[in-house]
Amino acid sequence: MADTAELTTFREETRAWLEANCPPEMREPVKSEEDVCWGGRHFQFQSAAQKSWLEAMAARGWTTPDWPKEVGGGGLSPAEAKILKEELRRINARNPLNSFGISMLGPALLKYGTDEQKQRFLPPIVRGEIRWCQGYSEPGAGSDLAGLQTKAEDKGDHWLVNGQKVWTSYADKADWIFCLVRTSTESKHGGISFLLFDMESEGVSTKPILLISGYSPFCETFMDDVKVPKDQVVGEVNKGWDVAKYLLGHEREMISGMGLGGGSALLGKSVGAIDDPVLRAEIAAFDVDALAFAAMSERFIDQLKAGEAHPAMPSMMKYSGTELNKRRHELVMAAGGADTLEWESERSRKGKPAREWLRTKANSIEGGTSEVQLGIIAKHILRLPGA
């Protein structure tokens, strides 16, 4: 569909602004983990360009283009936000800020937070000043999220939190945590509350978990008599499951984007000459699926913004996107042959293909396993009995 006159003007202005404000260094693909900007109290910018790109975008609220202006967002309409995205992609602009605050906590606060909480927490998220982590999973609970045990006791003027979280991504680098805690044992889903607290609070400690990829983005997080002010519960006490489910929808939406593996780039084009006809056929079949999924992603986002998406659709996107991403990396390894097995060499960029391949194996586990997502589709969309 062609832009209207107003949107054409918006596109031209956006293009000109990006031209003036996106440094050339920020138009190169991300080369390593260090190139990713996470912001936060202790974040060390890798370059002046990385810093100025974040500041310029945050000042316009364009780190969160569709959030309301009152909380520092861009206040853009869905059509304008889409144009901004297209124009960013056109110049290969790097993401100015990677943030669980933006992709997960923010939407939940916008829906369930008090006005005071919105004013207090959202603007720092927009500006990348506070880095958040997520405290959902616990040892022994995993995808059975509501089986969590970490408890918060009402001590009159504060909550007293004790327990352990696991798989908290970047907990060792985060400033604050959004966390599910048990405030009642009367019912499994009904006794959960959604709590926010500072990771520097007394009694909080973290320990990294080394993964099969040789990296440790995940941590165990321990809470030992942590005092949390009463006004840091989001939504009603004992009704945190609603907030959690809403947030999970956003997490799944974010994770599903992985299936695109950096936009709609064709795998067959990126792996170089393929002399094996069987591999070429497998890759061609993969590219069909990836391009079809890219079309689905676009449609899903449009449906979501128009309020036409089924509430369980993020599960379908998460399932399909992560399975696709795993398949992509299996094929990258197959195409790369022995070269991609090198774990430390310069040639293999310190084992990047192998480490990424191993990392993708978590995609269908984190944020609810593929089996959990299929169960949600069966129950809530297909309405199969007993699901």
Next chain:
Amino acid sequence: MTLLTDDQRQLHDMAKSFLAEEGTIKQQLRHWRDIGCKDGFGHGLWKQFAELGLTGIAIPEDKGGLGLGATEAALVLEEVGRNLTPSPFLTTAVAAVRALEGTAQGDRWFPGILSGETVAALAVDEGKHHRPDAVATTATRSGNGFTLNGGKQFVVHGASADMILVAARTGGSAGEREGLTLFAVERDAKGMEVENVALTDHSKAARLTLTDVAVDADAVVGEVDAGWAPLSRALNAGRAGSAAELVGVAAGAADMTTDYLKQRKQFGKLIGEFQALQHRAAHLFSEIQIARAAAYKAAELLDAGSDRAELMVHVAKAKAGRAAALAVQEGVQMHGGIGMTDEHDIGFYIKRQAVLDRLFGDWRFHAGEVARLAGY
């Protein structure tokens, strides 16, 4: 934007209720199969398509049609697929009309198509696989016209057609797109032998043998030696359309299967309670959603004249072919023994999928074209 406009929704609702009322398996496919109809479809229903304006869906407004695009055709075809409604809609109203668009032959054939009196067919394939650039049928100049010699197969509705669009070589050689010319040939033309073949899904396709078939110069659709242009318009429309129809076939089979999972009891339980089946049904649901998005995107890009349209048409046809194959195979399997009986309708879906997947190229062909277009 990938959401439907109000007009598109209205058209979709209309097609949905029309085909659910008039195009059902019982009234159409099974009925014509059981009485051994030589056309494999009902002309009465084709007239109803005409009364609703659907035969002219792609014919320009100034020629009396609705002047709509691939997206609208896809919406109708999804419902055609869901009900397995046999009709010449895809071959005549979508593929042939696109080939004739803007040509003198269009003026000749559009009125009959609009009124529902004319059926048109497309004769491209010569071997058992779809390889449109491998056309070997020859057209040699003779007097004011041409003489055609060669053979064609998988000409859907060929024996019922009044006019057949025949791709022939006026130059070049197999594998080349240059040197192809498209001719509008009357079915009764002298020297054209038409063998009517019933296919697996009970539709009819013809094998043609052309022996010194003489046509006038004005039978040429578009330009001599430049037949690839109208042919590829027809193929893109046919591929995008058959992708949408496959999505409908998949969705119809999956809905029938999901309903069955909710009623059939085994081992003292509804079989839909078994997690093994729930997960397969949920996976199938996801694949159909993705195939539908691909089919809509291909149609949208065709309508926008995008240079990415051809790639996405290949993606859509391949994805829809695979999703539908999964849907019909799971459909028969999950129905168990009853799914193998002629009495139950699920078997019609597996047969239709097999034919539609091959029509205008199977998923392997289209995946190969994705690789070729991308340059690997």
